[in-house]
Amino acid sequence: MDPLLRAINLSKSFGTLPAVQRVSFEVYPGEIVGLAGRSGSGKSVLAMLVACLEIPHEGDIYFANRRLQWPFQPRALGIEVIHQEPILAENLDITGNIFLGNEIVWPVTGKWLNVPNQLQMDKEAARILEQLDVQFDSLRENVANLSSEQRQLIAIARVMTRSAKLIFVDEPTTLLSYTYQQKLLSLLQTWQQQGVSIIFSSNNLEHLFAVADRIIVLRQGRHVANYRTDETTREEVVATLLGTTERQQHTPAIWALDSYYRAREQAEKLRRQQMLLERDLVAQDTLNQQLIDQLEEQVSALDKANLALQAAQRRLMTEREQERKHLARELHDQVIQDLLSTNYQLEEIETNEDAAAVLKGELANIRQDIRELVEDLRRICGNLRPPTIDSLGLGAALQSYTRQWTERSGISVTLILDSNLGRIPEPIELSIFRITQEALSNVRKHAQASSVEICLKHTSPRMLMISVADNGLGIDTNFDLSVLSAEGHYGLLGISERVALLRGRLTLKNQADSGLLLEVEIPHPRVEMVM
Amino acid sequence: MSTVKDSVSTPENALLAGQATPSLGEYMRTYLVRVRSGDIGSLPIILGLIVIAVIFQSLNENFLSARNFVNLIVQMAGITTIAIGVVYVLLLGEIDLSIGYVSAVSAVIMTLLLREPGGWPWYLAIGVALLAAAGIGLVQGLIVTNFQLPSFVVTLAGLLVWSGAVLILIGGGGTVIIQDKVVIGIANYFLPSVWGWGVAVVAVAWFALSQAMQVHSRRQRGVSTRPLSIVTFQIIGVAILIIGVVYVANQDRGVPFVGIILLIFLAWFTFLATRTKFARYVYGVGGNKEAARRAGIAVERIRVEVFMISSIMAGMGGIVLGSRLRSVDTAAGGGNLLLNSIAAAVIGGTSLFGGSGRVASAFLGALVIATVENGMGLLGLSAGVKFVITGLVLLVAVLVDAISRRGRAQSGIG
Numbered sequence: 001m002d003p004l005l006r007a008i009n010l011s012k013s014f015g016t017l018p019a020v021q022r023v024s025f026e027v028y029p030g031e032i033v034g035l036a037g038r039s040g041s042g043k044s045v046l047a048m049l050v051a052c053l054e055i056p057h058e059g060d061i062y063f064a065n066r067r068l069q070w071p072f073q074p075r076a077l078g079i080e081v082i083h084q085e086p087i088l089a090e091n092l093d094i095t096g097n098i099f100l101g102n103e104i105v106w107p108v109t110g111k112w113l114n115v116p117n118q119l120q121m122d123k124e125a126a127r128i129l130e131q132l133d134v135q136f137d138s139l140r141e142n143v144a145n146l147s148s149e150q151r152q153l154i155a156i157a158r159v160m161t162r163s164a165k166l167i168f169v170d171e172p173t174t175l176l177s178y179t180y181q182q183k184l185l186s187l188l189q190t191w192q193q194q195g196v197s198i199i200f201s202s203n204n205l206e207h208l209f210a211v212a213d214r215i216i217v218l219r220q221g222r223h224v225a226n227y228r229t230d231e232t233t234r235e236e237v238v239a240t241l242l243g244t245t246e247r248q249q250h251t252p253a254i255w256a257l258d259s260y261y262r263a264r265e266q267a268e269k270l271r272r273q274q275m276l277l278e279r280d281l282v283a284q285d286t287l288n289q290q291l292i293d294q295l296e297e298q299v300s301a302l303d304k305a306n307l308a309l310q311a312a313q314r315r316l317m318t319e320r321e322q323e324r325k326h327l328a329r330e331l332h333d334q335v336i337q338d339l340l341s342t343n344y345q346l347e348e349i350e351t352n353e354d355a356a357a358v359l360k361g362e363l364a365n366i367r368q369d370i371r372e373l374v375e376d377l378r379r380i381c382g383n384l385r386p387p388t389i390d391s392l393g394l395g396a397a398l399q400s401y402t403r404q405w406t407e408r409s410g411i412s413v414t415l416i417l418d419s420n421l422g423r424i425p426e427p428i429e430l431s432i433f434r435i436t437q438e439a440l441s442n443v444r445k446h447a448q449a450s451s452v453e454i455c456l457k458h459t460s461p462r463m464l465m466i467s468v469a470d471n472g473l474g475i476d477t478n479f480d481l482s483v484l485s486a487e488g489h490y491g492l493l494g495i496s497e498r499v500a501l502l503r504g505r506l507t508l509k510n511q512a513d514s515g516l517l518l519e520v521e522i523p524h525p526r527v528e529m530v531m
Numbered sequence: 532m533s534t535v536k537d538s539v540s541t542p543e544n545a546l547l548a549g550q551a552t553p554s555l556g557e558y559m560r561t562y563l564v565r566v567r568s569g570d571i572g573s574l575p576i577i578l579g580l581i582v583i584a585v586i587f588q589s590l591n592e593n594f595l596s597a598r599n600f601v602n603l604i605v606q607m608a609g610i611t612t613i614a615i616g617v618v619y620v621l622l623l624g625e626i627d628l629s630i631g632y633v634s635a636v637s638a639v640i641m642t643l644l645l646r647e648p649g650g651w652p653w654y655l656a657i658g659v660a661l662l663a664a665a666g667i668g669l670v671q672g673l674i675v676t677n678f679q680l681p682s683f684v685v686t687l688a689g690l691l692v693w694s695g696a697v698l699i700l701i702g703g704g705g706t707v708i709i710q711d712k713v714v715i716g717i718a719n720y721f722l723p724s725v726w727g728w729g730v731a732v733v734a735v736a737w738f739a740l741s742q743a744m745q746v747h748s749r750r751q752r753g754v755s756t757r758p759l760s761i762v763t764f765q766i767i768g769v770a771i772l773i774i775g776v777v778y779v780a781n782q783d784r785g786v787p788f789v790g791i792i793l794l795i796f797l798a799w800f801t802f803l804a805t806r807t808k809f810a811r812y813v814y815g816v817g818g819n820k821e822a823a824r825r826a827g828i829a830v831e832r833i834r835v836e837v838f839m840i841s842s843i844m845a846g847m848g849g850i851v852l853g854s855r856l857r858s859v860d861t862a863a864g865g866g867n868l869l870l871n872s873i874a875a876a877v878i879g880g881t882s883l884f885g886g887s888g889r890v891a892s893a894f895l896g897a898l899v900i901a902t903v904e905n906g907m908g909l910l911g912l913s914a915g916v917k918f919v920i921t922g923l924v925l926l927v928a929v930l931v932d933a934i935s936r937r938g939r940a941q942s943g944i945g
Contacts, residue, residue, distance in 0.1 A: 051825065083825065088822050089818045091814055091886040100823070100828065115808070116807070
């Protein structure tokens with residue numbers, strides 16, 4: 001098979017500096033020829049010569065078995081060149097640049113008056129840019145406003161506007177990000193499959209080994225080696241690049257190159273990862289926001305349910321109190337009255353002259369029992385429903401209760417009441433009463449105290465504080481309500497439940513000298529003064 | 532078989548469609564933003580013209596008379612024609628200093644060929660004169676491109692050579708009279724009113740049609756276009772302008788024939804400089820020669836062609852000028868013809884550094900220069916004052932351009 005391009009003894013120097021010296025090579029149809037060399041080895045000059053941007057001092061290029069006369073029109077022959085640095089017509093737009101020198105014209109206008117078909121060109125340009133995965137806001141954009149990567153992609157797109165026979169790709173990857181580098185490599189392979197010959201000049205051995213069939217090595221403007229990619233190693237190529245056979249010298253070079261490539265690739269990958277991560281992060285953020293919103297919804301729903309539950313419990317308690325009130329009335333009105341009437345009857349029997357003296361004694365005993373029974377029932381009724389609370393209010397109820405309690409328990413109680421306690425809503429008054437009751441009961445059961453101080457006062461206009469302080473044993477510092485309740489001690493638990501229902505705060509602590517201090521703070525709504 | 536035509540959903544169209552047609556308000560807002568950022572287009576020239584007209588009218592009431600208006604058209608025709616060629620050369624970032632005497636050369640050649648007895652028919656004389664001008668452009672262009680010489684130097688040499696050639700060709704006589712009726716008619720024939728109105732109708736219809744077609748084609752491509760109200764407004768504006776010009780001209784001698792020629796030149800060269808492949812190449816080469824070369828454009832050929840256009844238009848202008856004076860003398864092409872022509876293009880907004888400018892700028896710039904000269908002529912000012920004022924006008928125009936360019940650079944528009 002004849003080579004598509006045959007360069008023979010090409011030489012070019014700039015001033016006294018020889019850039020390319022007697023370089024000869026061939027490129028066969030459908031072949032990717034890699035061009036390796038350190039910078040300054042003449043790769044780009046070779047690209048200039050093939051693109052006819054420079055004219056060699058000696059040497060010839062045969063293209064498709066035809067000797068080219070300098071200067072020739074490379075694009076007319078089917079030779080396209082992608083340069084290291086894209087040079088675009090700054091005052092034309094994207095489509096204009098992609099099709100510059102290769103405009104699609106209306107068929108009717110003829111050769112002399114070529115009127116470009118803008119519509120057709122825009123369509124083609126959009127198709128090609130889509131193949132390259134590039135997006136622009138508008139094809140009317142002036143290329144002067146684009147980034148170097150975008151400009152390089154436009155230079156690549158330009159090559160794709162017509163079917164080339166030979167494409168000289170002169171290290172365009174330096175301006176491209178990792179993604180587009182990979183895109184270009186796969187593009188090279190696509191072109192190869194379409195039968196296009198490619199000269200691929202690159203500093204990146206990875207890229208060369210990835211796509212090239214052969215690798216030509218240039219050193220200081222000379223063609224020094226020609227390797228088949230599958231028969232050579234990177235060590236060999238690097239050795240030729242550096243021009244030394246000393247392994248000691250080129251091993252570090254390979255390492256350096258390797259780590260350089262790897263670092264660059266890593267950096268690119270990282271950058272991409274970062275980009276993806278950032279995108280993910282944004283997505284995550286919105287997701288999180290949604291989750292938070294949902295959570296908030298659920299929490300507020302729970303709150304509502306909780307409130308409903310508390311209201312229900314409050315209602316329940318009120319009803320329980322009502323029930324107790326009712327029960328107390330029943331006991332008082334019914335049972336006690338009955339017992340009293342029985343007592344009267346017994347009295348009648350007693351006053352009967354005929355009764356035996358023994359029976360009299362028995363009856364007296366019974367009557368004494370009944371009296372005690374009535375006393376007990378009265379006390380029960382008082383506990384079930386402090387009768388004073390309804391009529392006289394919390395202060396009076398507490399006073400009366402503590403007096404009785406002192407009599408029963410023998411523990412002295414000091415009661416300090418806020419002077420302007422006023423009336424508080426009944427459920428709260430009851431709760432406070434019960435809490436005090438429970439606290440005193442605890443003192444009697446566990447504290448072994450000799451005196452208790454109860455204090456009821458407003459800490460602020462809407463906040464009521466009840467403190468019960470004794471001079472007893474105090475409490476184990478790390479007590480646990482659940483453990484206490486499991487052991488059958490419901491007193492403190494009951495207090496804490498009541499406090500929670502009233503949205504109050506309960507604190508239990510041992511006083512400095514001795515004894516326990518129980519403090520409950522309860523907010524209460526204003527009771528409208530009835531004038 | 533059913534064909535589903537959905538021209539919007541393809542990705543290509545999505546990419547093409549910048550935005551849909553903006554509303555009138557949006558369009559005016561973008562326009563104001565552009566003006567504020569320095570992208571002012573022809574605005575300063577038009578404002579300048581109004582200022583100039585007001586000043587001269589206040590100094591001399593004959594300035595805005597129908598007679599002077601018709602004179603103005605005839606006076607500016609020569610410079611405008613030459614300046615059109617200059618715009619092309621400037622677009623490449625080149626300069627052509629030989630145009631003044633090239634115009635004289637072709638006018639002299641035509642005149643000599645027409646000279647009785649044995650004079651050639653007018654069309655052959657004009658044809659040969661233009662061919663000669665084209666030849667001069669070709670030679671100068673080839674020298675510039677083949678030897679990579681600065682066009683300034685080559686055309687400066689041309690200026691000297693062709694001024695000498697004029698003297699040699701005219702010989703001792705000093706003045707050659709033109710007697711051919713057609714050639715004299717170029718600048719001295721006035722259309723009868725009816726014809727004037729006919730031209731007006733054709734011009735308005737043509738403008739409206741071209742605008743409508745442009746909007747239609749942009750719509751079809753889904754490209755952003757001007758709102759219909761603006762287009763209508765522009766068409767009405769142009770119609771009023773054309774009708775006004777014809778009306779005023781008909782008050783005097785009628786529409787000058789040379790005005791029609793000018794209109795045709797402007798239309799044709801605007802088309803050439805905007806719609807064709809050649810236009811892209813000229814702008815491409817002017818913007819970045821290396822980019823054009825790498826794109827496979829025959830840069831040197833384009834440059835030679837542009838020098839030829841410049842010379843041909845100079846020759847055409849020379850013929851118009853000769854026709855107006857009905858003679859050619861040894862002073863032809865001299866004086867400030869060259870600098871006025873270049874100044875016209877620059878005042879109109881064409882950059883001296885290539886890649887930016889419009890053919891219409893030649894017309895606007897020439898209008899400014901002709902107006903100033905005409906007004907000062909009416910006032911009877913001395914030649915010295917005329918030069919000073921024309922120079923200052925040029926300076927102001929370039930300053931405005933430079934300042935607006937700085938604004939553009941800062942705002943990032945083009």
